[in-house]
Amino acid sequence: MIGWYVHHHGWGHATRLRAIIPHLDDEVTVFSSLPQPTDLPAGVRWVRLPSDADDIVGADGARRPARHFGDETARGSLHWAPIAHPGHRARLAVIADWAAASEVSAFVVDVSAEVAAFVRLLGIPTVVVAQPGRRTDRPHRMAYEMADRILAPWAAGTVPAEGLTGFDDRVRRVGGVSRYDGRRAGDSAARxxxxxxxxxxxxxxxxxxxxxxxxxxxxxxxxxxxxxxxxxxxxxxxxxxxxxxxxxxxxxxxxxxxxxxxxxxxxxxxxxxxxxxxxxxxxxxxxxxxxxxxxxxxxxxxxxxxxxxxxxxxxxxxxxxxxxxxxxxxxxxx
The missing domain is CATH 3.40.50.2000 (Glycogen Phosphorylase B;)
Structure with missing residues (x-):
């Protein structure tokens, strides 16, 4: 069984998942705050995670912002781990409960520094998906340090990705991943x-x-x-x-x-x-x-x-x- 975390910003991370899944010979369980897409391939289970960014509702019914109780970055060590947020605790607990009950062969994280660290702490081989940009901050470095492989979806010699410096032994630049690879382009219409x-x-x-x-x-x-x-x-x-x-x-x-x-x-x-x-x-x-x-x-x-x-x-x-x-x-x- 392969676990796969899909970030909830847009549908790009889920699109990449769907492009890669047909090339895997194992069942996949996906964890995401996104709703389950229609027409998931066979052998794929989608687990909807609770949100960790909505307001915290107290026992008195009062609503407080997600970051109300303290520094959600742990002094810059993390990107997002809001203190006393039940949704944040619950989403990590869902992943841990699944890992404890499953024979997990690997886990792909696309993308979250916190999930990458958490999954590796569970003793699961971890593949972190890299992204372009200036990702030299501490949370990104932590995720890359802990990853068993870093999957870079671009060709060697194209995207500089300064944050990957020092991780050459684990970085795999595979080229641009498109859901349309192999489909015939045909002729374009003029103008x-x-x-x-x-x-x-x-x-x-x-x-x-x-x-x-x-x-x-x-x-x-x-x-x-x-x-x-x-x-x-x-x-x-x-x-x-x-x-x-x-x-x-x-x-x-x-x-x-x-x-x-x-x-x-x-x-x-x-x-x-x-x-x-x-x-x-x-x-x-x-x-x-x-x-x-x-x-x-x-x-x-x-x-x-x-x-x-x-x-x-x-x-x-x-x-x-x-x-x-x-x-x-x-x-x-x-």
Whole structure:
């Protein structure tokens, strides 16, 4: 049995899980505060964890913020361990009870420094998923120190990831993990642009779309506004001449899988995660990169410039990355 912790911010961590699971030959139990996704693969159990960030409700009915009773970072040693929070205690207890009752071969943590430390203290071989950005703080260093393997979902020589310095014996850079690896890209339609996800504010998006349509472009959106969520965006990515996307790991890996012409707009994230990725993409010539404060006219110019590119995403090493990630987990299984 493999345990797997999925962070609750967005759906990117769960998407990566789903890409890797088909390459594992063991059952998986997933722990997350996220609701269970539909159509989980066979052999996967989803355990919903209590929240550790909502208000604490006392016996008197009074509500207090999660960090009310003291320093939730333990003087900078941790990212989040709120004192006297019943949800925090309960979520760790759920994992411990499961571990005590199961034959656990390995545990993947994507991502939480606290869960990584806790699972390793339970004596379980631990794989920590790394992320781009300036992750040189004490909690990240603790998680990397305690990990049996560090799974970096990018290709060697791309993301600097200064926080991984000193852990070369355990780091495995597997390439960008995309759920669409192996799907045929097909031919893109000339002068069709796809806005993928929420990359710019609504006013900039509306104006950019108007300018592009006035210039003869057809425009599609997926997850960029209200009511346009698409579960399988592959046909839209593969059919677009240019894709405008954020710089999240899954989004970039999907662009690479399609060998897409792209304009990437890094979003503000902790530890400058997307900022670092954007700089790598710009320096490597994989995509045109715009600041999050870009104006509609600049964005349109970048779309037009990207349309003249002939990209080569092979260096992002998406092909086979999910299988290589599964092999990393296999390295530590007992």
């Amino acid at each position: 069709r642009v796809l806005f993928l996800g929420r990359t710019v504010d609504d006013a900039v998006l509306r104006r950019a779309i108007a300018l592009l349509r006035a210039d003869g472009w057809s425009v599609e959106t997926a997850g960029a506004g209200e009511g346009d969520r698409v579960d399988d965006v592959w046909p839209m990515i593969a059919g677009a001449h240019v894709v405008v996307s954020a710089a999240g790991q899954n989004s970039v890996a999907d662009l690479a899988a399609a060998n897409a012409r792209a304009v990437v707009v890094p979003q503000a994230r902790p530890f400058d995660e997307q900022g670092e990725t954007g700089r790598v993409l710009a320096a490597g010539g994989w995509a045109d990169v715009a600041p999050s404060s870009t104006d509609p006219e600049h964005l349109v110019r970048l779309v037009q410039r990207a349309s003249d590119r002939t990209p080569d995403w092979s260096g992002w090493q998406v092909r086979g990355a999910a299988a290589r990630a599964a092999a990393v987990i296999g390295e530590v299984r007992v």
